Amino acid sequence: MLALLQRVKEARVDVAGQTIGSIQQGLLVLLCAERGDSDAVADKLLAKILKLRIFSDEADKMNKSVVDVGGGLLIVSQFTLAADTSSGNRPSFTGAAPPDDGRRLYDYFVEQARASHPIVQTGQFAADMQVHLVNDGPVTIPLRTSA
Incomplete structure (x- = not known):
C-alpha cells in the first residue's frame, strides 16, 4: 500500500464544486492500494501514519505526530501513486489494485482511521476531485508498506 503524506495547515477536497x-492542521493522505494488499497491510500503514513524528515541537524539531498535535486526516484515494514510468512516456497503472479491491481497501482504511483518530475526512473513491491544500513546510513524505 502506498501513501503520500503532506503536512498541511489546511486542506479540502471538492467534487462537482462542492x-x-x-x-485544518493535519495530514493530507493520498492513498493507493496495490495488487495483493490486505487489511493487515492497511493496518500497518495507518499505524505508521499516526505515529510518524513530522510535526514541530517547541524547539522547532520534527518530534510530534498528528495525534500529538490533535491534527486531522484528510484521506484521498489516488491510484496514480502506483504509476510505473520505467517504459515509454505513458505511465502504466497495472500495479494498482483492481477497482473493487482498491475501493474495499480504501473503505477499510478509512473505517480503521475513524476508529483510531477523532478527526478524519475523506475524498470520494473514483471521483474527479479537486484537492486544495496549504502545505506546511513544505513537508511531503512517501510511505510504502507490504505484508
Whole structure:
C-alpha cells in the first residue's frame, strides 16, 4: 500500500464544486492500494501514519505526530501513486489494485482511521476531485508498506 503524506495547515477536497471533506492542521493522505494488499497491510500503514513524528515541537524539531498535535486526516484515494514510468512516456497503472479491491481497501482504511483518530475526512473513491491544500513546510513524505 502506498501513501503520500503532506503536512498541511489546511486542506479540502471538492467534487462537482462542492466541498466533501476538509481539515485544518493535519495530514493530507493520498492513498493507493496495490495488487495483493490486505487489511493487515492497511493496518500497518495507518499505524505508521499516526505515529510518524513530522510535526514541530517547541524547539522547532520534527518530534510530534498528528495525534500529538490533535491534527486531522484528510484521506484521498489516488491510484496514480502506483504509476510505473520505467517504459515509454505513458505511465502504466497495472500495479494498482483492481477497482473493487482498491475501493474495499480504501473503505477499510478509512473505517480503521475513524476508529483510531477523532478527526478524519475523506475524498470520494473514483471521483474527479479537486484537492486544495496549504502545505506546511513544505513537508511531503512517501510511505510504502507490504505484508
